[in-house]
Amino acid sequence: MTDTSQPEIGAFVDAGGVKTNYLEAGQGRPVVLVHGSGPGVTAYANWRLTIPDLAPHFRVLAPDMAGFGFSDKPADATYGMAGWVDQLTGFLDALGIERVSLVGNSFGGGLAIRMAVDHPERVDRLVLMGAMGVSFPITDGLDNVWGYQPGFENMRRTLDYFAYSRDLVNDELAEVRYRAALAPGVQEERIRAIGHETLIIHGRDDQVIPLSNAYRLLGLIERSELHVFGRCGHWSQIEWAADFNALLVRFLGRAAR
Numbered sequence: 001m002t003d004t005s006q007p008e009i010g011a012f013v014d015a016g017g018v019k020t021n022y023l024e025a026g027q028g029r030p031v032v033l034v035h036g037s038g039p040g041v042t043a044y045a046n047w048r049l050t051i052p053d054l055a056p057h058f059r060v061l062a063p064d065m066a067g068f069g070f071s072d073k074p075a076d077a078t079y080g081m082a083g084w085v086d087q088l089t090g091f092l093d094a095l096g097i098e099r100v101s102l103v104g105n106s107f108g109g110g111l112a113i114r115m116a117v118d119h120p121e122r123v124d125r126l127v128l129m130g131a132m133g134v135s136f137p138i139t140d141g142l143d144n145v146w147g148y149q150p151g152f153e154n155m156r157r158t159l160d161y162f163a164y165s166r167d168l169v170n171d172e173l174a175e176v177r178y179r180a181a182l183a184p185g186v187q188e189e190r191i192r193a194i195g196h197e198t199l200i201i202h203g204r205d206d207q208v209i210p211l212s213n214a215y216r217l218l219g220l221i222e223r224s225e226l227h228v229f230g231r232c233g234h235w236s237q238i239e240w241a242a243d244f245n246a247l248l249v250r251f252l253g254r255a256a257r
Helices: 043-047 081-094 107-118 140-146 152-159 171-182 188-192 211-220 241-253
Strands: 011-015 018-025 030-034 059-063 100-105 123-129 198-203 224-229
Touching (some): 043 059, 059 081, 081 107, 107 188, 188 211, 198 211
Parallel strands (some): 030 100, 100 123, 123 198, 198 224
Antiparallel strands (some): 011 018, 018 059
8 A cells, every 4th residue: 555644545547537546555366345435434444454464465456436535526426336336347447457356345345246247257256244235224323324414523423333342433543534524525136146256244233234134145145155243343344354354365365166
């Protein structure tokens, strides 16, 4: 990752017409990390503990999707999965990558699913962590995330929904996401058709995306496996960082089954 006074900012590339900020580290088989949604989310905030452990094994890329972080936020844009898929395919094209493994967090998991459905030839393996992708009644946590009003204390309260342990919701993390928030600016039958090897990861105590979603995805995707972390909220990659990263290295690096 680029060592600057703003570690959230890496390099920029035109990804299907969207000026896209992304972080990159390592060499080898490419893996793209797709962040979640919510106030102040950036690739760096989501994946800062993941990239260093994956980089010795893979070429790791973590873009800010349109409307988030330091990528373009066109005022007249209509945001939706189709546009984000176009951005993601444009991102791969711009970097000359034909096929990639995708690791998607929450909203990013839904985007990874859509990418695998719409462009299966561009996807190697899937990792879905706290993923959207199937319908569910809105949780209090998700309602709070989507209803966020700017303010540092509001950011601290919102982040309380993400982690099982309140110790992880510290001022440093809140500041990273609050600062980024201020930066300028499938259907089930389709999921059932996914033939990619898929690792589903979920926190047992997730207040944002219910654990039942993970079991539904496990039932829908034939070549899938599930790992559930106890004493874990919506942030497996932060709350269980070392174990989460080891799961990814094993799954993404093993021979096809």
